Amino acid sequence: MGILVPIKRVVDYAVKIRVANGRVDTAAAKHSMNPFCEIAVEAALRLKEARAANQIVAVSVGGAKAVEVLRTALALGADKAVHVDTGDAESVPLGVAKYLKAIVDKEKPDLVILGKQAIDDDANQTGQMLAGLLDWPQATFASKIDKLMAGLETIKMQTPAIITADLRLNEPRYATLPNIMKAKKKPIEKTSPKELGVDFTGKLVTLTVEEPAKRAGGVKVESVDELISKLKEKGVIA
Amino acid sequence: MVISCWVILLGDSDLTSQFFFQSDLFSLSPEQLELQELAKSFTAKEITPNAAHHDRTGEYPTEILKKAWEVGLLNTHVPEAYGGLGLGVLDCSLISEEMAYGCSGIQTAAEANGLAEAPVIIGASDALKKKYLGRMTEEPLMCAYCVTEPIAGSDVAGIATKAVKKGNSWSITGNKMWITNGGKANWYFVLAKTDPNANAGKAFTGFIVDGNAPGITVGKKELNMGQRCSDTRGISFEDVEVSDENRIGDVGKGFQLAMGAFDTTRPLVASAAVGVARRAYEEALKYAIERKTMGKAIAEHQAISFMLADMAMGVEAARGLVWKTSWQRDNGERNTLLASMAKAVASEVANKNAADAVQIFGGNGFNSEYPVEKLMRDAKIFMIYEGTSQIQRLIISRSLIDAAKKGNF
Numbered sequence A: 001m002g003i004l005v006p007i008k009r010v011v012d013y014a015v016k017i018r019v020a021n022g023r024v025d026t027a028a029a030k031h032s033m034n035p036f037c038e039i040a041v042e043a044a045l046r047l048k049e050a051r052a053a054n055q056i057v058a059v060s061v062g063g064a065k066a067v068e069v070l071r072t073a074l075a076l077g078a079d080k081a082v083h084v085d086t087g088d089a090e091s092v093p094l095g096v097a098k099y100l101k102a103i104v105d106k107e108k109p110d111l112v113i114l115g116k117q118a119i120d121d122d123a124n125q126t127g128q129m130l131a132g133l134l135d136w137p138q139a140t141f142a143s144k145i146d147k148l149m150a151g152l153e154t155i156k157m158q159t160p161a162i163i164t165a166d167l168r169l170n171e172p173r174y175a176t177l178p179n180i181m182k183a184k185k186k187p188i189e190k191t192s193p194k195e196l197g198v199d200f201t202g203k204l205v206t207l208t209v210e211e212p213a214k215r216a217g218g219v220k221v222e223s224v225d226e227l228i229s230k231l232k233e234k235g236v237i238a
Numbered sequence B: 001m002v003i004s005c006w007v008i009l010l011g012d013s014d015l016t017s018q019f020f021f022q023s024d025l026f027s028l029s030p031e032q033l034e035l036q037e038l039a040k041s042f043t044a045k046e047i048t049p050n051a052a053h054h055d056r057t058g059e060y061p062t063e064i065l066k067k068a069w070e071v072g073l074l075n076t077h078v079p080e081a082y083g084g085l086g087l088g089v090l091d092c093s094l095i096s097e098e099m100a101y102g103c104s105g106i107q108t109a110a111e112a113n114g115l116a117e118a119p120v121i122i123g124a125s126d127a128l129k130k131k132y133l134g135r136m137t138e139e140p141l142m143c144a145y146c147v148t149e150p151i152a153g154s155d156v157a158g159i160a161t162k163a164v165k166k167g168n169s170w171s172i173t174g175n176k177m178w179i180t181n182g183g184k185a186n187w188y189f190v191l192a193k194t195d196p197n198a199n200a201g202k203a204f205t206g207f208i209v210d211g212n213a214p215g216i217t218v219g220k221k222e223l224n225m226g227q228r229c230s231d232t233r234g235i236s237f238e239d240v241e242v243s244d245e246n247r248i249g250d251v252g253k254g255f256q257l258a259m260g261a262f263d264t265t266r267p268l269v270a271s272a273a274v275g276v277a278r279r280a281y282e283e284a285l286k287y288a289i290e291r292k293t294m295g296k297a298i299a300e301h302q303a304i305s306f307m308l309a310d311m312a313m314g315v316e317a318a319r320g321l322v323w324k325t326s327w328q329r330d331n332g333e334r335n336t337l338l339a340s341m342a343k344a345v346a347s348e349v350a351n352k353n354a355a356d357a358v359q360i361f362g363g364n365g366f367n368s369e370y371p372v373e374k375l376m377r378d379a380k381i382f383m384i385y386e387g388t389s390q391i392q393r394l395i396i397s398r399s400l401i402d403a404a405k406k407g408n409f
Helices: A035-049 A066-076 A093-107 A126-134 A177-183 A224-233 B002-010 B013-018 B030-057 B062-071 B089-102 B104-123 B126-132 B134-138 B254-290 B302-330 B336-366 B372-383 B389-405
Strands: A002-006 A009-011 A031-033 A055-062 A080-085 A111-115 A138-142 A161-165 A188-191 B142-146 B162-166 B169-180 B185-193 B204-210 B216-218 B232-243
Touching: A002 A035, A002 A093, A009 A066, A031 A035, A031 A066, A035 A055, A035 A066, A035 A111, A035 A161, A055 A066, A055 A093, A066 A080, A066 A177, A066 A188, A066 B030, A080 A093, A093 A126, A111 A126, A126 A138, A126 A161, A177 B030, B030 B062, B030 B089, B030 B104, B030 B372, B062 B104, B089 B104, B089 B254, B089 B302, B104 B126, B104 B142, B104 B169, B104 B185, B104 B204, B104 B254, B104 B372, B126 B134, B142 B169, B169 B185, B169 B204, B185 B254, B204 B232, B204 B254, B254 B302, B254 B336, B254 B372, B302 B336, B336 B372, B336 B389
Parallel strands: A002 A055, A002 A111, A055 A080, A080 A188, A111 A161, A138 A161, B142 B185
Antiparallel strands: A009 A031, B162 B169, B162 B185, B169 B232, B185 B204, B216 B232
16 A cells, blocks of 8 residues: 655744744744654654555655655655745645645555645645545544544545544654664655646635734723622623 | 865765765855754754753663664764764764754763774774764764763863773773763763873873773763753772773873873864753743843843844854864864863853843843753863863963964964
8 A cells, every 4th residue: 555645844933033024033942843744754764664565655745845755755754755846825724635636646555644634724624625626535634544444433434534632643853863863864856836737826825814803901800890890890790 | 175175086985975075165065054954843842941950850862873773973083994983073073063953962872982082093003983983873882981980070181080000901991071971871981090100191001991991980970060961970999800802002092092082072072062051041031032121121221232242242252263173173183272272162152151141131141940950061161171161271271372482383
């Protein structure tokens, strides 16, 4: 069985996001593989180690730097990587799903495992859209994969199928140093929307990004009566 | 530039895989960045959260070292022929800096393996390398470098441990002191005097001694100021029998062997000092932007901000020297002079930064609930081991003056 694992390069989860000019300021921020994608890769690796799969292909849709996370996937144990180079274009779930469909048509995997969502847009759509485009069964928010059982809702599917990985699915491994070195020899194929024959123009436009309202200081009250009168004052209770 | 083209033309995969090669000194290759990232994330997850515990209890970090071994962060110099990665000095300096950032006690225990392995890699026979380096990559073992004695540290030529030839083996008798990993070592690299009448350059020979050889007495774990979880002991040898097969290189070549190892290990100890210096600086910076006095964050007061600037300058300068001497060594150039400079500068920056960090933290800095007092205690040894700051200055000044006398400046 071959597994395809789409992965995304995102701002590292530990970075404190700043908003500037109505956009998220990612210029100097550290980037890494989306944590849910790491869990998806780990799931694929465990299936391969259990001999339930024999090939893992990692794919990433994005600009030139997407290759960084592909290299990490190779160092973790993926056999091959594919980079769909979209240059500066912003990634939107439907577009990514369409490119992934073209990759699926090419690579013909039996299983596609994705992270449930990316931590930058929190869209939680790509896996589902891909399943729709391919007309494949899907098991989303999987917290256990065992001969195609998923989550607390037990789903049985026949391959080919889509799984999106939830947080509790597994604890990702480190890429060991020897594997980082071996990854240098593993191939990273490059392709583009044009080569895949997919013509997609996103219809989503980001109007503005705002930080959540800063937490205002609280007020201490001396008695229950004062609490009730203050709540009434603020219009919280009638 | 020329050298990197040479590597590509040859297309020798063994050569290119021997160390991550890049022609530009000031930027790291993608593989080096990955290496650094691995060391960073391992440290953040496994080392930093446990550092205070190991410092307080002095407990040897066995589990952490085992995990580091599993991930490939130990024994990084061991050549590929013996199961290692054969990384270059610059690659290893990235790892050492990150691990020391988390805890230099734990990092020193790990680095001691490299120290003992260095003379073996330089001068041992293939059979000896297979036997003693091979096992390091097969199991998470530790080893130790035994040169220093109670009577001789800086004065290596003054060591008294002797090795007397008896048939096809040697009998080693003497006392070694301050041996890192002394109580945990599977084998020791031992420098012993084989010719009492020769001058330093010919009087010593290096040996590999099995840790369980009869006649070895391992002393108590020493309680030190800092790097407290690192296992440091006195080791005494009493008529310890060592096969002639365990001799490293020719008789009388031990001194050069021990000194030659420093060209690899000094940059790495220096990079660990950079890690400590950087930790001190970052902790102080984080504290200074939060802590308020006189109505503003203390980072807004010039007294503090200037200290922070000096600390940052120190880290960059020290790291620059470390990278340059590492790069020289990786490129086959003589790096002894800059290795000494890097070690002297980095160790002194680490001490200054740690003390300044305590100062910036004020009363909190003196207290064990905050991370910086440990850094100050840990930093001191960097000016002492691997060649004291005074010895480094001796090496540097001699080198400069000798060169000047020849007309080279």
